[in-house]
Amino acid sequence: MSTLLPPDLAQAAALALLAFSFAGSFLTAAFGIGGGVAFLGACAILLPPAAIIPVHGVVQLGSNTTRALLFRRNVMWTALPAFVIGSLVGVAIGGSVVVSLPAWLVQSAVGIFILWVVFVHPPRWLSQWPLVTGLISSFLTMFFGATGPFVAGYVKSLKLDRHTHTGTQAVLMTVQHGLKVAMFGVLGFAYGEWAAVIGALIVAGALGTWVGKIVLGRMTDHGFHRVLNVILVLVALRLIWGGISALF
Structure with a gap:
């Protein structure tokens, strides 16, 4: 196995990443959110800095593609065109910015926004303007990596059933x-x-997603959204704490 690894990645780190990839995909498939952030945390610890985000x-592209295929019959496709246009603009802007945004600012802002979505009535534009959601989240993902919670705020505002929520997300x-x-390929990674x-x-x-889909099928919509809110709050608090810690 070691011969297949990059020179700056230890075998133990690779095995740990495999476990986190399974767990993260399971978490997102079963409860709608959280796996990307958890896996990003593992990457930040186990990967060399230049490789973390790419x-x-x-x-995450592989994990979400697998989940999209499994839930392809439970997708609100009307949100896709505008979100794609916004994402194209956001990634292009993010890729052209030479100086990245301060990590503490991005983390704190996303965390506060998530808390707002959970505890306050979501802003009207969040459910009506997927183009704006795609633009902002795609811009931020070039620096922060895991903006799934931000997109989950948009999907949550649509008030979908648990399967449609997971498929659309x-x-x-x-x-x-x-x-x-x-974009990272264009930039030379x-x-x-x-x-x-x-x-x-x-x-x-993919294995984690398959197991998570089985768990999701045994939940109710009420139970799903209750767990989703709890996970969103925990993720938001972790982001805010991480931002404050980085600042000081």
Whole structure:
């Protein structure tokens, strides 16, 4: 196995990433959100800095594509065209910015926004303007990586049943991660030496998604949204705490 790994990735770290990829995909498939952020945290600890966002993006692209295929009959497709246009603009702007936004500012702002969506009536534009949601979240994902909670705020505002929520979220995130991966390729990230690791992580994520879909089928819509709110709050508090810690 070690011969398939990049020189700066230990075998133990690769095995840990496989476990986190499975767990993260399971979490998102079963409860709608949280897996991308959890996996990003693992990447931040186990991967070299330059590889964190690009590798995370490819693995999440694989995970969300798998989930989108499994839930393809439960997707609100009307949200897709405007979201794609916004995402194209957001990724293009993000990729052209030389100086990245401060990590603490991005984390704190996304965390506060998520709390607002959960505890206050979501802003009208969030459910009516998927183009704006796609633009902002895709811009932020170039710097922050895991903006699934931001997109989940939009999907949550649509008040969908649990299967349609999960399917719609998966399709939107597939678009976003696909554009991000393409942009990092244009910017020169060498995906080739990471191909074996990425392939294994995607397979682990696909297994996690399959198990998560089984769990989701045994839940009620009420139970799903209650767990979703709890996870969103925990993710938001973690983001805000991380932003404050980075600032001081």
